[in-house]
Amino acid sequence: MAEDAKKQQQLPPGMVIGPDGKPCKACTVFKDFAKTKGTVPGSGSKQAATAATMMGALATRPTECPPDSEKLGRSTWTFLHTAAAYYPVNPTPQHRRSMLSLLQSLPILYPCNYCAEHLGGEMQKNPPDVSGRAQLSKWLCDVHNEVNDRLGKDKFDCSRVIERWKDGPADGSCD
Template sequence: MTAEALPAGQPLRTTKETHPNLPPGLVLGPDGKPCKVCNSWQDWAKMKVKKKDDGAGTAPSTSKTAAGATAAAAAVALTASTSTSTPASADARANCPPDTAALGRATWTFLHTTAAYYPLTASKTQQTQMRSLLTSLPGLYPCTWCADDFGKDIVANPPDVTGRAGLSKWLCERHNEVNRKLGKTEFGCGEKNLAERWKDGPADGSCD
């Protein structure tokens, strides 16, 4: 599949036809190579499995069978994995550079929390600062296709920076837009929901 054949707003990914030596589905960066911060660590692990599997082709048939079984087992394990890592895998990767899921979670956490502490009614200076922060993200965010997609969303839906309630709801709606594209569960964007999630914690005191 070529870039022209991709749906608008979708990242360019590897296919068996375009990149026979790479696992299909990896997101490519502007340089045409797999983008580390645009893919999950599970995707990168698949690439290592494929390289090992390809390298086993020169081994004797018994070794090839063993290598194939090992690669197949690893592939099954990776397929079973989700973006929500188990505690053991999260601990094992605590010092690793962020993948696209970790970067996304950290960015959304920062933005939602910043909005939760934004003034109820923002001054002109604060509005300018917040607008600058949001509009700078498409030019600075490391995952280029994510940044481009967010940039288009900002143009189509200009941020409400007048105060806490408007900004919090706007960010929640932008986050849900991404969740819809990824097939994930959407968040409740009510004022009470957002305050509990990002500032006050639940009423039962479980986060105190």
């Protein structure tokens, strides 16, 4: 435990240690971490340090870097909401079992460990509803909204999930 605290102290602020004791990119928001990268201690004026900090924050990463927690989150939500939107209206027992197994694996396998822990807690309070497309899409929307709420983001209007993840808007702009 003291060893963990020591390792965390040696890391740039914002970088999270994973369960393997190593820096976990998938648990870290890169832009928070990048804010610290532009500052060079003792490199001149406070303004120069602030400008360097901002440049660090704005620095774009190469496209093939490992995902941070935001990129991983966006990609995972895209897959999950899309899978829910294409889930059968009347699922077979096999569909139900497979979806339940996928969802129940997330608190164990999701690479951002504290995200996975929160999700496990939420799923205990509110178990997945795999009884049909509308029910599953609504359940997932509620789960995502719990995360949005915790992160201080706006809640999504769950009546729009099928439009957002399957049909696209009625104005045809996504066709």
